[in-house]
Amino acid sequence: MAEPEAEAAPAPRSDRSPWNWLLVVPIVLPLLTPLFNFDSPRLLGFPAFYWLQFAFILVGVAATSLVYARTKK
Secondary structure, eight states: OOOOOOOOOOOOOOOOOGGGGGGGHHHHGGGOGGGTOSOOSOBTTBOHHHHHHHHHHHHHHHHHHHHHHHHOO
């Protein structure tokens, strides 16, 4: 009786793309409080602290989308 042929093992997954380092930006940016610890300029009546928090969300979405687009196979 012949032995069944061994199936080829799938290639190991590699998540070591340099694009992944871009994901550090949305984590570190909100931690740099001297960048947004002020009242002016105001945008639509909101102090800089509040509208910069929304800007950080957009930076996070943009960074995540870019990393996803560059690393998907």
